Amino acid sequence: MSGAGEAARPLPQGPVGWIFRIAVAAGTCALLAAMSVEVLAVIGRHTGRPLVGSIEIVRACVVLATSSAIVAATALKAHASVHLLTERLSETSRARLARLGALVSAVIFAVFAAGSIWIAAEIWPGDERTQLLGLPIAPLRAYWCAAAALTAALFLAWALGRRR
């Protein structure tokens, strides 16, 4: 886990680069929208014009932002891991382990995607809507399902990709 001010690393290129850029663009819009709505809600509350249902809008933005963030972090290969033992291995064994790790990662995100898709499909006819504004939740579920599936696909591509 690291944060602000780390040396700039190269951004992903090619198809992964496109996925990354779209995820960042979507995440940026969603996060800035969440920020603006909450600022307006606070101003509204303190000036006697409360913004009804602002939490529901922010929640929708949060789904879009965090789903995009998982895709973006994956495209950057930024998922935190422990390198205590692997650092001492040879180049080839390390590469093999990395492939294995990517495969396991693909499996777990495929499980998250499959579970989420199953649920979304089952809830679909139930017309899931937020309480105050009646915003439909199905599109948000679909977005998260797509993000989880895309994350699994990115890992799978690395696991099966050609050797450098």
Added chain:
Amino acid sequence: DGPIVLTYATSYSPTHPFSRADTDWIRYVETASHGRLKIKPYWSGSLLSADQSMLEIRHGVADIGLITPIYVLGGAHLTSAQTAFYAGARSIDDQVAVYKCLAQAFPPLQRELDGLRVLMVQGGNLPGVITRDRPVRSPADIRGLRLRVPEENVGLVRALGGDPVSMPMSEVYPAMAKGVIDGVLVAPDALGALHLAEVAHYYSDLHTPRGAYPARAMSEARFRSLPPDLQKVLLDSEAVWEGSLSKNLGAAAKKGLAYGKGHGMTMIAVSPEAQQAFDAAYIDVTRRDASRLDRYGASGAAMLAYAQTLIANTPAGQPVACPKEQP
């Protein structure tokens, strides 16, 4: 062979009044089955989620669990909305009985619970109005008050000229202490737990109506897998579970009211006329919302009319009995 172990899961902590009733029920089931059924409880949301437990039970995450159709945002629109149809119901037992009649008379209500076997229907203590420094004796006193209310009462308070606010229950105490809000609609059980007597002076029993809904359920598939005599034990346990909850909630309300009195709150008993006026306003707001239910397979207006007729036709002190003719 050993006993059949069924898992039971709830999002509430083991000390909550709901969970006390659950514990009574577990003891009953184990005794009544002569030890052939064993219930393994998971408290505090460690196994089932708060919102999606209906779906989780259908898929066998837990065998039995607490369900919250009123918080589910999809698939239980009728069950959730019908809780607003109970104006005038006098007790928790009445609420439960009215729900059962409604579910019998309107099959779409039961269809929302497909895949589940309902083991308990739950009602609740009627919320009163706690206020900081302006007593509420009639619906007219709500005008101009800034009140914390649950989402479903926002429309009502607004219709009465109040200023409804949604905030987490945990923020009510400091908000009331600082005068950010004038009061809160809350059932008396919460009086002691939230220490509201330290920041509020009035408790008014102007009751906000409240309905019942199915609240404990078992996976239908798992239920069918049991031998008939054990199925019967579970079906018989419904009355035990409902009775224990009603008793536990009643005790919690009494304790809360005693706490309020003991800490110097002024307890206001409103007149029957004031309560009737309040109920009428409540039904007006409900009727407007009920029309939106038609697209979910049942007429909201018909359900509301059915429940109100049933409540009006039940003499005080008598148990609610479902009418014979279909609506």
Added chain:
Amino acid sequence: MSPELLGLLGVVTMLGVLALGVPIGVAMGVVGVAGLAILISPEAALIKSGVVAFETVSRYELGVLPLFLFMAHICFAAGATRNFFDVAAKFLGHRRGGLALASIGGCAGFGAISGSSLATAATVGMVALPEMRRHRYDPALATGALAAGGTLGALIPPSGALIVFGVIAEESIAKLFTAAIIPAFLQMAFYMLAIAVICRLNPALGPAGERAPWRERLKALGGVLDVGLLVVAVISGITFGWFTPSEAASIGAALALVICAARGKLTLKTLAQAMIETLRTTGMIYAIIIAAIVFSTFITVSGLADLVAGWVASMGADRLAVVAAMAVALLVLGSFLDGMALMLLATPIFLPIVQHLGLSPIWFGIFLVRTMEIGFVHPPVGMNVYVIHGLAKDIPLGTIFRGIIPFLITDFLHLALLILVPATALWLPGALGVG
């Protein structure tokens, strides 16, 4: 095999998979799903992980994490890190070990914007480490102070770890933030005291610089005025209930954008850079949170959690012994587990014990973050140490760990104080009536 044994096997497998370099979230997720599939059913495991995943990404209270991260990245882009260090250096640089003291001060200042220990160590380190090296500070002292100082970022509000704790434990985040303020100040004071003592014993470790004239000091102070106001607005807004922690993050982020623009540093490039960093960290944390909740569900179902809880409870009603045992367990786990993962794993197991003992969950949140932070700096996996090592590859890891030792000693004293005098955490929220 008994379920409890399967749970234990799951923990061991998870640690083994972790050692192979598999991402933390993935290791917990795979073992958690497999365990639930065995203990309940594959269908239940699939559905549960789907429910957990969507509930996590759609949780309003957790949405404050990315917003606080964004605020910190924008403040960093505006140069706030250097400003905080400059102020501290101008006021303390003429003392023995002054720049090390200033590093702690800088960490505390930036910690009031940043929610994470690593981000604080990394950003303040980038500014402070070259300064200290230029003034011939002992490398062990310089890096030790930064690695330890960085942990202030996780305790001083806003704190990502406290947000996550508040969400799992269903405790007020505002109350947790308020409870963290006094312990954080004490921790800072302890670190400064440690540096003062070390440099008194051996002045060569941290040679005194020149005294900055008041004119320069005031100028430096002027440099932090805007960001300082932002910090005060955010923290007091939460403490006095003008807005919720979530809204505070949005207001803070918006103000940070204004400050960055006013300083002429807000370009499309800095915005994109800040957003990429925000989303990168957010994605990583969320993957871990989802997986850790699935994993902890598996541990609960296995009964291992109950077993451990029962075992700890059987130690009797001696609170001190139980709390000490928990601290040891957390420190051991913390030496190889990621802090966020540790918090998610430990909370459901330890919180019921804590409540059973009649201890405050708010106090426990502070205690948990504090022990977790110590795990960030002690061997073998002190993440902060690696971060600082990344900034100065020529300083061996061994030197940094040696530099940590005096701070670790004060950490243990500070932890003991927190355990023996819970009021250090609980007094302020009570006094201010924070709900």
